[in-house]
Amino acid sequence: MARVRKTVTIRGVAEEAGVSLQTVSRVINGGPNVRPQLREKVQAAIDRLGYVPSLAAQRMSGSRSYIILAINDRERTLADWRDRMGTDWVDQMLLGGILTCSKHGYRMMVELVDTHSDHVERELGAALSALQPDGVILTPPHSENPLITDLLAHRGIPFARIGSDAPGAGIRLTMGDAGAAHLATSRLAELGHRRIAMIAGPAQYSLSGWRIEGWRRALVEAGLPHEGLLEVGDFGYDSGARAARVLLDRNPDCTAIIASSDQMALAALEVARERGLDVPRDLSLISFDNTPIVRFTQPPLTAIDQPIAETVSRAVEQLIARSPETDDSAVIEIAAALVERASTAPAPAKTPDHG
Amino acid sequence: MARVRKTVTIRGVAEEAGVSLQTVSRVINGGPNVRPQLREKVQAAIDRLGYVPSLAAQRMSGSRSYIILAINDRERTLADWRDRMGTDWVDQMLLGGILTCSKHGYRMMVELVDTHSDHVERELGAALSALQPDGVILTPPHSENPLITDLLAHRGIPFARIGSDAPGAGIRLTMGDAGAAHLATSRLAELGHRRIAMIAGPAQYSLSGWRIEGWRRALVEAGLPHEGLLEVGDFGYDSGARAARVLLDRNPDCTAIIASSDQMALAALEVARERGLDVPRDLSLISFDNTPIVRFTQPPLTAIDQPIAETVSRAVEQLIARSPETDDSAVIEIAAALVERASTAPAPAKTPDHG
DNA sequence: ATTCCGTTTGTGAACGATCACAATTTGGGG
DNA sequence: CCCCAAATTGTGATCGTTCACAAACGGAAT
Structure with a gap:
């Protein structure tokens, strides 16, 4: 009978290090006002016990959820998947998103939403309520859907709009x-x-x-x-x-x-x-x-x-660094590059024969 | 000043419907022993308020996390992404996973892990502690890594192993x-x-x-x-x-x-x-x-x-339906199909000229 | 020494849901 | 009409963390 080791909580760490819960919490979150010596001691206890804070509990206690939600168009995505056309958007979003998120201790979640349907708000609203993400990344055409941007603005959730320069709330990024x-x-x-x-x-x-x-x-x-x-x-x-x-x-x-x-x-x-x-x-x-x-x-x-990965990566960083009332007026532009292969050549000398 | 509507909680619903928290909880989770009439009344309140339970709170209170974690090989995935080779595994996992998860009110999260590194256990352990998923899906080569399967078995987290028929804990699925x-x-x-x-x-x-x-x-x-x-x-x-x-x-x-x-x-x-x-x-x-x-x-x-999407979909269903001690002895096999295109033809009449 | 203020640490409440259990209602049989 | 068990509803306690605030500590100025 494998003895299932009891989950290590912040309390366990506190006891191990002989300090209060709050001090451990400060160390975890890099809070100020902890003497280096104590900080080390607590960190040692954390490492020894292999403690990792529970995302759910963190979110519960009013802190961040450490989740960034990426919204994609359901219809297009499913069609591409089913046709085995590949979904470069999703791939590249994950590439840019997962890496940048994990660099900051965040996680990325992908949500598929129907743009055209009249229950966009309900669908998205449900996801927001359930997940309570710290930020949302909107790809076209969602980034231009006022129903969606209004909903997010109204809920006070920071969001990034890729491929839209329409004025309004949200960080705007384009790919030139x-x-x-x-x-x-x-x-x-x-x-x-x-x-x-x-x-x-x-x-x-x-x-x-x-x-x-x-x-x-x-x-x-x-x-x-x-x-x-x-x-x-x-x-x-x-x-x-x-x-x-x-x-x-x-x-x-x-x-x-x-x-x-x-x-x-x-x-x-x-x-x-x-x-x-x-x-x-x-x-x-x-x-x-x-x-x-x-x-x-x-x-x-x-x-x-299309530098999707880099754009999403930038969006994630913007969202994470976001203070509640930052200026959204600027549009961040990530330039696209031309990759020359064999489908381009000098124009034929004469009009192609037509007769 | 956009008045930010206060979050709707189970308490709000309870008041709106004039019942106790527990009753609302029962309705949400389809619990037994609620009179149809009351159930309807509560459901009406839920709909009216647009209430959606908080995943974090649900997880906190000892219930499920409603999260399925899919583990992929970091090295391969990143290489494929960067080389722009496409990541069919990730695509197809998401296709099968997201759809099936959402059908059951679950969500799928993708985690990249280095198989070879010696901190597999730390990396995966951290993800498990933070997310506390209800189930984990392992793709090759993780599905054959005893460090990983042991860790999951030891923690008592149900998991599915794709592309491995090695005996041991976990649901096993192969693609024929x-x-x-x-x-x-x-x-x-x-x-x-x-x-x-x-x-x-x-x-x-x-x-x-x-x-x-x-x-x-x-x-x-x-x-x-x-x-x-x-x-x-x-x-x-x-x-x-x-x-x-x-x-x-x-x-x-x-x-x-x-x-x-x-x-x-x-x-x-x-x-x-x-x-x-x-x-x-x-x-x-x-x-x-x-x-x-x-x-x-x-x-x-x-x-x-390779029927990756369907296999993952089956894995998700197995994980969700899982009772703590189900029999894992059978290997589920999803057959692959041959798609004939133009790279196959009858053998040449004679040995190709060689001289 | 004493006072004061800034730094460091600790304490109880709160978040939003479920769990275990207690209280109440309901419905039949005697 | 009463009683009991089953069905239905309600009541704290609890999960793991952070928040707001209170307490203790330390060094410089008085």
């Missing part, structure tokens, strides 16, 4: 979407492309607008046209295929496409293949996201790498 | 590795392949052995040789490349390879390309895992789909 799109477009212009199309994301995402803006600005700067070169998808494969077809039908002289998601880029690649267009000889392709799959396509895709 | 390898090998034999090689995983994973066993058995049944056709890798790309080179050097007449991970299969694909071998004309390839990337390689890979 306009700049990234501008960079990608300029690069294509440098390579001699004259008709550079874009497959954008849906309008309800602010970042869709920013990317369009960056693309358009780069075209204007390069003296290139943009009429008829914009199509909108929903980030998914099918919408990307449709958009690519429309784009190529309408613009036989189009030699480059920027897609606002990897899946849409993949679709464009397939459409090009269908039509006998070689990538990158006849058509250059740049995608947004840089998820694992685009490294293994034929050819590997040039892509804009 | 032997059967899957047998299936893949038989399929290749049916296609006329005579020399079917395997790139196995490291020996410290039981599942590596099972896969080898399934492969060997299928070969024996088909009257085919297996000498010199086995190489061992570490699941990573580089080791796969090395193994593929050794295998092809040693067996110029080898026409099919089964790799024990997608990354090793990808490496084999690249090695084949280097050597001018066409996949699948000259060489058939089957991989284990079926992560997102193998659908987009050229050609898309035939792969064994």
Whole structure:
């Protein structure tokens, strides 16, 4: 019969060290006003007993919960998982979040919430009541949903909004979407492309607008046209295929496409293949996201790498360091980078043969 | 000044419904012996106030924590994340875990732990003390680490071991590795392949052995040789490349390879390309895992789909339903499936030209 | 010495729920 | 109509920690 060792509590430590509970508590939390000698003694007792404070008890006694809650879109996440498309957002959020949280003694929890459903508030409210997180990280499109941001603001829970610069409460972080799109477009212009199309994301995402803006600005700067070169998808494969077809039908002289998601880029690649267009000889392709799959396509895709992990990491640090009334006016921007692979090349010397 | 609504507690509900705390508690937990009429009244009060019990308080008062902890290998996970290889294990664990947990009012938390480090026990012990989870899910190689399983058994925390059939405490679940390898090998034999090689995983994973066993058995049944056709890798790309080179050097007449991970299969694909071998004309390839990337390689890979999500889901259900002393003797097996894509084809009519 | 003030340590209450048990109600049989 | 057991409801005590505040300590200024 394995004697189950009784849980070590702060009381056990106090007895072991011969001090009061409060003193142990001070040592745990790095409180001030403890003589170094005593602190060491208590710390030794903690180590000897292998004591770790109970998160539940800490939370109960009015202190922090040491939990950061990351909210993701349920529908998209589940669809991606089920289709085995991978969920780079979740992966990268965890990478950035777990590491940074654990560095500060926090933990990260992932919650899936339906944006569109009319019980967002109930769902999220339940999670908040149950978990009582010290901070919440909102990804698009939740970061732009006033129902959600209002709820959090009203409850007084610090939160970070990724991919939204709409004014209002909350720390705001963006990944330089306009700049990234501008960079990608300029690069294509440098390579001699004259008709550079874009497959954008849906309008309800602010970042869709920013990317369009960056693309358009780069075209204007390069003296290139943009009429008829914009199509909108929903980030998914099918919408990307449709958009690519429309784009190529309408613009036989189009030699480059920027897609606002990897899946849409993949679709464009397939459409090009269908039509006998070689990538990158006849058509250059740049995608947004840089998820694992685009490294293994034929050819590997040039892509804009979204620094999700770093952004989430920054968000976590902001939330943890947060004093109740900090200034949220600034938008923190983490720049995205362009990863050049084999799907981009100089524009063909002449218009591709059409006859 | 946004008036921050005071948190609704069980006391508020009790007052609203005009009953005692205990009665509300009974309603929350679906306890017996509450008259339907009263139950409804209390439920109405709960709904009206939007009350949700605090997890921390529930845990404090000796009840469950409603948390399931999933342990993953830190090293591998971080490497995969950083290399942007995707982490299908984590993805699929979350898919299966989060959904099943939330169905039962539980939550899932992911913890990364170093298997090899000598402070496994301290790390895991800290997590257990802090979180006090109601159950733990162990993935390979943790599921086979006696330090970990002993720790959990000693603490009396129910746990599930995925990919281990070693006797001992804990619910055991496997994904039919032997059967899957047998299936893949038989399929290749049916296609006329005579020399079917395997790139196995490291020996410290039981599942590596099972896969080898399934492969060997299928070969024996088909009257085919297996000498010199086995190489061992570490699941990573580089080791796969090395193994593929050794295998092809040693067996110029080898026409099919089964790799024990997608990354090793990808490496084999690249090695084949280097050597001018066409996949699948000259060489058939089957991989284990079926992560997102193998659908987009050229050609898309035939792969064994590991039912991770379903396995984790089953594990969660077992853990939740667990009574302190249930029988752990049976091993639950969730069968893997073979997804046929374009990397497998009938064996070439003759030995590939070699000269 | 004495006083004072800042530093260090200790004490009881509180957090929000459940547990064990006590009190009350209910429903049938005698 | 009474009594008893079962069903229903209520009452402290309790979990492990921090909070607010009180007490003891120590050194410098008086």
